Amino acid sequence: MVALTQDVHLDIRGLGKSFGATRALDDVSVEVRSGSVHSFVGENGAGKSTLGKIVAGVFPPDQGQLVLRGTPVSFHSPRAALERGIALVAQEVALVPQLTVAQNVFLGVEPQRGGFIDRGRLLEQTERLAQDAGFDLRPNALVGRLSIAEQQQVEILRALGRDAELIVLDEPSAALSAKEVEHLHEIVRGLARRGHTVILVSHFLNEVLELADTVTVLRDGKVVQTNPAASETEASLIAAMLGRAAGRAYPDKRPPAPGTAVVLSVSDVHAPGVAGVSLEVRAGEIVGLAGLVGAGRTELARAIYGAAPATSAGMAAGVTTLPGSPSGSLRAGVAMIPESRKDDGLLLQRPVRENVSLTTLPIFDRLGFVRRGMEAEEVGSALTKVSGTPRLEAPASALSGGNQQKLMFARALLAKPNVLIADEPTRGVDVGAKRDLYRLLVEIAAQGVGVLLISNEIEEILGLSHRVVVMRLGSVTAEFEGAEMTEENILAAAFGTAPAAAA
Amino acid sequence: MTAEPRAPMLSERLMDLGRRALVIRRTGILIPFLVTFAALSLISPSFFRFQNLTNILDQQAGIIIVASAGTLVLIAGGIDLSIGAIYGLAGAVSAQVATSVSSPVGILSGLGLGLLVGLINGLIVTRFRINALIGTLAMSFVVSGFGAVLTKGNLVVAFDHPDFQQFAATRIFGITSAAWMMVIIATTIGILLARSTFGRYVYATGGNAEAARLGGVRVNTIRVATFALSGVAAAMAGVLDASRVLSAQASSGSFLTFTVLTGIIVGGTSILGGEGSIRRTVIGCLFVALVANGFNLLGLDPFYQQITLGVILLLAVGIDAWSRRFS
Ligand SMILES: Nc1ncnc2c1ncn2[C@@H]1O[C@H](COP(=O)(O)OP(=O)(O)OP(=O)(O)O)[C@@H](O)[C@H]1O
Numbered sequence: 071m072v073a074l075t076q077d078v079h080l081d082i083r084g085l086g087k088s089f090g091a092t093r094a095l096d097d098v099s100v101e102v103r104s105g106s107v108h109s110f111v112g113e114n115g116a117g118k119s120t121l122g123k124i125v126a127g128v129f130p131p132d133q134g135q136l137v138l139r140g141t142p143v144s145f146h147s148p149r150a151a152l153e154r155g156i157a158l159v160a161q162e163v164a165l166v167p168q169l170t171v172a173q174n175v176f177l178g179v180e181p182q183r184g185g186f187i188d189r190g191r192l193l194e195q196t197e198r199l200a201q202d203a204g205f206d207l208r209p210n211a212l213v214g215r216l217s218i219a220e221q222q223q224v225e226i227l228r229a230l231g232r233d234a235e236l237i238v239l240d241e242p243s244a245a246l247s248a249k250e251v252e253h254l255h256e257i258v259r260g261l262a263r264r265g266h267t268v269i270l271v272s273h274f275l276n277e278v279l280e281l282a283d284t285v286t287v288l289r290d291g292k293v294v295q296t297n298p299a300a301s302e303t304e305a306s307l308i309a310a311m312l313g314r315a316a317g318r319a320y321p322d323k324r325p326p327a328p329g330t331a332v333v334l335s336v337s338d339v340h341a342p343g344v345a346g347v348s349l350e351v352r353a354g355e356i357v358g359l360a361g362l363v364g365a366g367r368t369e370l371a372r373a374i375y376g377a378a379p380a381t382s383a384g385m386a387a388g389v390t391t392l393p394g395s396p397s398g399s400l401r402a403g404v405a406m407i408p409e410s411r412k413d414d415g416l417l418l419q420r421p422v423r424e425n426v427s428l429t430t431l432p433i434f435d436r437l438g439f440v441r442r443g444m445e446a447e448e449v450g451s452a453l454t455k456v457s458g459t460p461r462l463e464a465p466a467s468a469l470s471g472g473n474q475q476k477l478m479f480a481r482a483l484l485a486k487p488n489v490l491i492a493d494e495p496t497r498g499v500d501v502g503a504k505r506d507l508y509r510l511l512v513e514i515a516a517q518g519v520g521v522l523l524i525s526n527e528i529e530e531i532l533g534l535s536h537r538v539v540v541m542r543l544g545s546v547t548a549e550f551e552g553a554e555m556t557e558e559n560i561l562a563a564a565f566g567t568a569p570a571a572a573a
Numbered sequence: 574m575t576a577e578p579r580a581p582m583l584s585e586r587l588m589d590l591g592r593r594a595l596v597i598r599r600t601g602i603l604i605p606f607l608v609t610f611a612a613l614s615l616i617s618p619s620f621f622r623f624q625n626l627t628n629i630l631d632q633q634a635g636i637i638i639v640a641s642a643g644t645l646v647l648i649a650g651g652i653d654l655s656i657g658a659i660y661g662l663a664g665a666v667s668a669q670v671a672t673s674v675s676s677p678v679g680i681l682s683g684l685g686l687g688l689l690v691g692l693i694n695g696l697i698v699t700r701f702r703i704n705a706l707i708g709t710l711a712m713s714f715v716v717s718g719f720g721a722v723l724t725k726g727n728l729v730v731a732f733d734h735p736d737f738q739q740f741a742a743t744r745i746f747g748i749t750s751a752a753w754m755m756v757i758i759a760t761t762i763g764i765l766l767a768r769s770t771f772g773r774y775v776y777a778t779g780g781n782a783e784a785a786r787l788g789g790v791r792v793n794t795i796r797v798a799t800f801a802l803s804g805v806a807a808a809m810a811g812v813l814d815a816s817r818v819l820s821a822q823a824s825s826g827s828f829l830t831f832t833v834l835t836g837i838i839v840g841g842t843s844i845l846g847g848e849g850s851i852r853r854t855v856i857g858c859l860f861v862a863l864v865a866n867g868f869n870l871l872g873l874d875p876f877y878q879q880i881t882l883g884v885i886l887l888l889a890v891g892i893d894a895w896s897r898r899f900s
Pocket residue numbers: 089090092093094112113114115116117118119120121161467468469470471472473498500900
């Protein structure tokens with residue numbers, strides 16, 4: 071018995087947590103063993119992030135006890151947890167945008183010399199951390215200027231920089247592309263090899279099966295099962311998560327007939343990070359935009375939508391010229407699901423209903439006033455379509471990450487666009503709901519909407535797109551259709567190691 | 574190894590307090606207001622009198638009008654420090670024009686000035702991207718300066734124009750026209766904020782400006798509109814007070830800015846934007862007025878009144894900050 075308890079790094083005993091009427095965690099008991107990678111999976115809102123936050127001292131549980139290496143502990147702040155060797159990489163990045171990468175990584179634990187911050191060492195240590203991790207980050211870059219993926223990397227470095235014994239990673243790969251995900255996996259394996267314990271929350275079951283020693287499935291705040299990863303498969307995990315088998319991952323493709331009208335055309339777009347891109351999307355077509363993080367895909371999307379200043383030789387939605395402002399784009403029938411729901415999408419303090427209807431208020435307007443009944447009805451049905459929780463009056467901040475993402479999807483849906491620019495539209499969404507969203511995307515495309523889909527998941531791009539455009543360093547380097555649309559071709563073009571199958 | 578029952582730790586008790594603070598923030602200032610009201614009714618025989626209560630309403634009319642519009646500015650993520658200066662200038666100009674031309678023209682020119690300054694404030698904050706705190710502070714100097722130059726620092730009197738007084742002091746059902754206007758304006762702004770498309774955009778702008786912009790909201794237009802409203806409201810208050818006493822001093826508004834902000838914040842509207850309501854602001858302003866009235870009626874030293882107000886303000890902001898950590 072003694073040997074066994076020693077082996078347990080963190081014993082989670084009967085944890086319970088409620089937010090108002092929501093039971094986020096209910097009698098959760100799990101043993102996390104030293105030096106293991108322990109994964110938590112479950113649907114959106116199952117309670118994974120809540121568990122991670124309690125472990126890292128963000129807030130205390132209502133019931134239950136954490137036992138760290140045999141000693142009962144209760145943390146009143148993340149700092150207290152950090153002092154006991156527990157660090158959290160939260161699902162939503164929480165960095166100081168005005169500070170540099172290095173300053174964020176070592177915030178609060180800066181290397182000192184004579185009472186002052188030792189800037190040389192600060193930069194050096196950050197550089198070393200980034201190199202070890204395989205991340206391409208400049209220590210002096212302002213965090214506010216970085217993409218979500220890069221910010222996610224800074225978060226990870228921050229946890230690594232504190233040399234914690236137990237690291238909680240809450241969906242660390244959600245925003246990363248293939249290359250960075252590979253590095254992340256290396257990091258996780260390295261941590262475990264050196265005896266660190268990793269708690270990994272992820273919706274990517276292949277990632278979970280590849281990295282984890284043990285997998286716990288949560289559903290509605292309760293533990294369904296805890297098993298060795300070796301005895302699980304994707305199907306068995308999905309069944310345990312959803313309480314049923316999931317349908318097919320990707321619906322049949324329904325490409326538009328040749329000669330269908332072009333609904334979005336842009337030519338020679340220049341913007342920060344975008345160097346002369348031209349592309350077209352036809353009605354009913356789903357065009358995948360692939361590339362590495364930093365290839366300029368989000369920048370291109372923002373330029374087209376008018377979220378960021380850009381110059382071009384012409385941008386049009388159908389016959390309407392795009393005026394380069396979000397309100398103008400919406401009027402022209404172009405909607406965008408932004409990359410960062412937290413920064414560019416959500417009104418966290420406002421109710422879900424107001425979040426979803428934001429872009430469509432003119433429709434519900436009567437003499438300057440909002441028709442509440444009609445609004446609630448339409449928002450409710452949009453949310454149901456994206457399998458989001460129809461909790462219309464809860465503030466958006468009370469929703470789990472994946473459910474917030476569905477809210478962004480519902481907003482775009484409600485705008486009934488002709489063109490949908492979807493930048494990582496399923497980031498943080500669970501396996502089951504993802505399939506619902508895929509079906510929805512294919513459905514609206516079939517109704518004549520042109521979709522420009524940006525995704526770091528090559529599988530998602532391959533499964534949905536009729537055509538794939540690959541960007542690298544701000545330009546389009548290749549375009550694939552039909553049989554040429556393979557993972558190898560896309561990756562080669564994205565990395566610039568192309569065996570030249572370029573268009 | 575069973576978990577032993579243990580006494581709640583200090584940290585947990587603090588958390589508990591924090592959660593309670595959240596409840597206080599939700600119910601807002603209403604309970605302290607009612608308690609103070611009841612206490613004053615019991616302690617001071619002259620408090621719960623029609624005369625005293627309508628007096629409070631009359632005196633607070635200007636403040637509540639400015640605070641209602643100021644709440645919009647705050648919710649949209651701005652702040653307007655020029656309201657006191659606008660109040661002073663508009664009062665002096667309206668009294669001056671009322672004597673030299675006519676009362677209606679005097680009233681309109683006061684309000685027009687307020688609108689103008691409000692629009693300039695809006696442009697400064699949106700077009701020139703100057704921080705609202707700094708921009709409107711600077712404007713408050715400019716506007717007060719104009720006031721001093723125009724009136725040469727003198728009191729403007731309109732004693733021989735009793736018709737000008739009718740604007741603020743006509744009694745309807747025993748309540749002054751100033752108080753009635755306050756009720757109408759505060760209610761209208763309240764309904765606009767809670768029910769109109771514009772109100773939604775105001776919340777969205779202050780809650781997350783970038784998200785609002787990407788959601789198609791013309792964020793700058795909304796901001797300008799809130800500053801314009803605030804300017805007009807400040808001018809309205811200035812004109813009403815000038816009309817009530819038939820005189821005005823351009824430099825008289827310095828107290829107003831702080832009284833108004835105190836009322837709004839004590840009411841529970843966050844200075845960080847995105848949150849708040851007119852109902853809260855009205856109750857907050859009335860609460861501050863009750864405290865002052867109580868000090869008067871009970872014959873307490875007015876110096877302690879200031880200390881009390883300061884402590885109330887700190888408590889209000891403290892509770893706000895504290896409860897945010899637990900929401
Ligand atoms: N601050 C909060 N206030 C109210 N409810 C909350 C709050 N945080 C979480 N919840 C609720 O608790 C439940 C669990 O949320 P949690 O964030 O732990 O889910 P999750 O498993 O991490 O989901 P996801 O996969 O979407 O990230 C959800 O129903 C959520 O709405």
